[in-house]
Amino acid sequence: MYWKPEIEILPQQQLHILQAQRLQETLSRAANSPFYGQQFKQHGISAEMIKNVDDIRRLPFTTKEDLRSHFPYGFLTVPKQGAVRLHCSSGTTGNPTVIFHDNHDLSSWADLVARSLYCAGLRDTDVFQNICGYGLFTGGLGFQYGAERLGALVIPAAAGNTRRQIKLMQDFGTTAIHTIPSYLYRLYAAFQDMGLDPQHDTNLKLFVIGAEPHTDAQRRRIENLFGVKAFNSYGLSEMNGPGVAFECEYQNGLHVWEDAFLTEIIDPDTLEPVPDGEEGELVFTTLDRHAMPLLRYRTRDLTRFLPGDCPCGRTHRRLARISGRTDDMFIIKGCNVFPMQIEKVLMRFAEVGTDYIIALDTVDGNDEITVKIELQKSWFTGDLEALENLSRRIAHELRDEILVTPAIKLVEPGSLPKSEGKAIRVQDSRDPK
Ligand code: ADP
Ligand code: K
Ligand code: ZN
Structure with a gap:
């Protein structure tokens, strides 16, 4: 049923204890970076301040501007030689930002993506075609290592060349695809041009779509067009990339992995938490990142927590699909x-x-x-x-x-x-x- 049951169905109360403990560890690490080291000194912040998860509110926010003004190494907690990979945001809203990972971080990330894909229904019997940019963008390598960790056969198809994508699907019997929603329409048009029907001429049964805002109606259209279920995947490079929040088989919101990301929703004007269930800006704190932890990072993405338990049994709270970002208004x-x-x-x-x-x-x-x-x-x-x-x-x-x-x-x-x-x-x- 679950990729990591001991974490995925951990009761909220115990999840909070785990979060508080990891938050303390994260603060101790963060203190070693030039940016947080200086900030902690200035505001008298220390790991001992954290007794429970609510103490997070005693810390200042971190913004995209902070990342940019301390580009590139200002958030590293280890000497440069301790890092093994970097990724950049796709730069939708200006200069890119950079995130560094050490081996622990990469392994933790792969595990989160495996957990996410498993949650949406991927298994080691699947053939997973990853149709997105490999390189600085996190979707390529992020899904590659995550799906490999799960044990699926992964086709690192990368983006573009739609006819070749279809050939790959047919040659290897692709059952699952990850891509951005807008690309699936182009894919469908190519099937039509080639006189093929994806429902009869492929083995497709699962789509993972994300990286760009889309409505539920858009998702349903895609599902009806292909006769394939599509699951919403949310992530951002500052929080690794994919593997932050994901839909389960019930498609009723995205479980946010709370053992790895302490999640707040704030009013972007007052910076206070919104009342439970109301929409606001998502704020994340990494709980399992070593080389470059981020504290109370303001994502600019707008969403709300959904009420109630999920029938799948996972205890990690669900987010509504992203309704927009404060900067695309x-x-x-x-x-x-x-x-x-x-x-x-x-x-x-x-x-x-x-x-x-x-x-x-x-x-x-x-x-x-x-x-x-x-x-x-x-x-x-x-x-x-x-x-x-x-x-x-x-x-x-x-x-x-x-x-x-x-x-x-x-x-x-x-x-x-x-x-x-x-x-x-x-x-x-x-x-x-
Ligand atoms: P950039 O900010 O340059 O686009 P990223 O490549 O890291 O940087 O993209 C992360 C952003 O993409 C998120 O902050 C969010 O705005 C958007 N995003 C990612 N997944 C989804 C999704 N499933 N639904 C809506 N928006 C998404
Ligand atoms: K396999
Ligand atoms: Zn669920």
Whole structure:
């Protein structure tokens, strides 16, 4: 049932004891890094301050800016020679940050990814094709070592060359794939071009998707398209990468591995914890990292804790899927908008295809928002009246959600520009204010 039962079904109370003990150890280690060493001295912080997990609130937050201003070695607790690997964030929001690992860290990470994949249903009988960038990005090596640890046969397929991906699937009987959700649509289109049906011409039965925000409706679309269950995988390079929080067979939120990550949700303005069950910014403290522990790291990702126990029996709390990040919110005509609000509305329309872009422009000194939407093939007809009618309905429902009426531009399937990695949903070309 479980990869590591002694941890996965440990009662919360005992989990808290383990967390407090690991937090103390983490603080002792962190004190050896230039950044925390100085900060601890300045604020009079020591490992002895930690008696229980709530004492975490006596520590300051660590931000992406801290990582950048102490780039590259300011958070290392060991001499450089003690580290064996580095990874960078993909740099979605500016300069990349770097994370170093020693052998303990890499082993612990592989175990967390194995646990996560097992939780979603992967077994050593599976053939796991890892379709994502290998290299500085954490998804490649992260899933590679995790799936190997689990015992699956792993195909390090990397990203791109969709026809070759399909050939690999057929040659080796791939049963499980990890990739970003937006890529699966391209994969499906390639199957169609090759006259193949993934349900009949492959052994696929499990998808692991993550790294970019997507709605539950988007996931269901992918599942229906392929006839394959898709599990949400959440992680970030500052917390190793994949293997932070994962869906189990019940697909009802993501179990966050609390023995490895002390998890808080705060109000990003007041920095106080939100009331239980309310949405806020995720904050993590590593509990099992040696070379580069991070304390109260502000992720900018927005989510909430889900109430109740999971029928799978795992005691680690569940997070709702990420609804956005504080830095992908944009303000248009005085309204705060998250791209996922727009996706949620678009997914209600059967006519809407697989890709969309939110374009922000300045026209005659005013901010304008245009949502460019690819339609399904069957709906992209010459019937102008039907298209206009559809545009109106979409604009209307979007207005109800975001309080601004966007211009709608319906386009042919496949005609919007595709990015190599994570989907880019917002194009902000407004004049600087
Ligand atoms: P970057 O911040 O440059 O994108 P990473 O490559 O480390 O850096 O990506 C981590 C981020 O990707 C997370 O902080 C989160 O915003 C996003 N992310 C990862 N997995 C998911 C997921 N399952 N759902 C939504 N967003 C995700
Ligand atoms: K195997
Ligand atoms: Zn569960």
